[in-house]
Amino acid sequence: MLQTQQKIFRKFYYPVLPIAHLQDxxxxxxxxxxxxxxxxxxxxxxxxxxxxxxxxxxxxxxxxxxxxxxxxxxxxxxxxxxxxxxxxxxxxxxxxxxxxxxxxxxCEERYGYVWVALEDPVTGIPEFKYSDDASFRKVDQFYEVIHCAAFRLMENSFDAAHVAFVHQNTFGDINNPIPPKMDITPAEWGFETYHEAPVTNKLNQQVKTINVDEDETVRKAYGRWYLPFIRQNTIQYPTGLIHSIITCATPIDDKSCQLVQFALRNDTEADVPAERVIAFDRAVVDEDMDVLETTEYNVSLDVRRKVENHMLSDKPGIVMRQMLLDLFAQYGEEEVI
Missing domain, CATH: 2.102.10.10 (Rieske [2Fe-2S] iron-sulphur domain)
Structure with missing residues (x-):
């Protein structure tokens, strides 16, 4: 799939620029x-x-x-x-x-960013959970170009199997490579996921983001994918801390995207400074990009083509591929590769 060649993608809103950048x-x-x-x-x-x-x-x-x-x-x-x-x-x-x-x-402003749809939008800008909750703060994290297909980033966001290997220096355990079971529930314009997983914060001594002394913990992860290239990953820790990450992959051309990411948290700057939150997620994103930017940008969505092999834990990505193909069919398109 060549992301800029699918006409239906022009009918979605994407964040393209922090609103503050237009002041001058x-x-x-x-x-x-x-x-x-x-x-x-x-x-x-x-x-x-x-x-x-x-x-x-x-x-x-x-x-x-x-x-x-x-x-x-x-x-x-x-x-x-x-x-x-x-x-x-x-x-x-x-x-x-x-x-x-x-x-x-x-063109609209939401969450501190300018959002643009090139044609009459088929759906609005996503309403992210906790965004209107006064007990949550917003931590702006990343606005930068990434050199991979938007779909690759979205698929990776729901891929529990890569954590043990790609993130072994931040929170993954390479000695425990079997991914947790992930529940997937269809939702309007996407799907929702849930899984629980033990994690080890390898950076806890330098970048404490949980505000607890333990390096090992179990986190509950609630995911939401919004067609075509937006996700919200809400992580809940036993302490009650909620760290909800919104990640958007705005297509620039067929080979690259604009990464827009911010987090919503139910703690305060006094609990954990924003710079620590950003530093930890920076390490995680860098690990992902080190691999994702080596992948092919022309992703084949149709698994029947046998271009890529799949395994059981790839189910979220397979469901994602089928939902995109269904979207194309709904609007009279075929996958462009």
Whole structure:
């Protein structure tokens, strides 16, 4: 599957930029191989459009903002959030011609990020558990490019078998490679999972994230996959601590994604400083990426093709593949490989 070639993926919202990055003017990002300009409109809300002026194709992200419209740096044409040209200084016309327009995209702010859908969305931005709970704090973790397919990251998120090997230096036990049983329950636009697993915090002395003295513990993991490339992994420890990680893989092109990750926790900065939380999850993410960035980006979803071999513990990934194939069929598409 080539992630930017599946048309249905254009109908989902993806986080593309921290909203704070727009305070000093427009910014350019790439989503699904499309160059996009982002800016704040007259109400301070994020707007998104194609990053090309319809006059001489200059990048609007190199421009400025005027009365809520993005202004081209080349000749000063201005465009509002719908893509309509609102002003061009070379004419005395009060209303520019209707043909002076660019493509505008669906754009919203949520969880401190700008979310964009390139076409009419089939579902909204996910409502993450605990996001509206005042007893939970938000820890912003990662906003960076990763060089693997978005599906690879999602599949890996529900792969209990890799923990003993990939994460043996953080919390996995290579001497106990048999993965725990994982329950999978279908849900709207995805599925939910649950499993329990003993873990050993190998970094506890340097990066204490649980606020207990024990290095070994059993954690309950509640997962939620949101089609196509978002997951929430909620980890509950015996102490009552809940560490809920939201991970989004926003497709940039067929070979890379924008990783957006933040955590929700029911403790305080005084209990465990955010820098410690980030440091531990940084080590875990680095372990994953060291392997995931070596994988093939053109993932075959149809297991009947026998391109990849599978085992019993791969069930979440197999279910994920089938749900994506069903999504394609629902919207009249086939897998593009």
């Amino acid at each position: 003017g427009p910014k350019g990002v790439k989503l699904m191989n499309e160059d996009i300009v982002l800016w704040l409109d007259e109400e301070g809300k994020p707007a998104a459009a194609v990053d090309r002026c319809c006059h001489r194709t200059a990048k609007l992200s190199k421009g400025t903002v005027r009365e809520g419209s993005v202004v081209c740096p080349y000749h000063g044409w201005a465009f509002n959030r719908t893509g309509k040209c609102t002003y061009f200084p070379q004419s005395e016309l009060e209303d520019p011609p209707k043909v002076y327009k660019i493509a505008g995209y669906h």
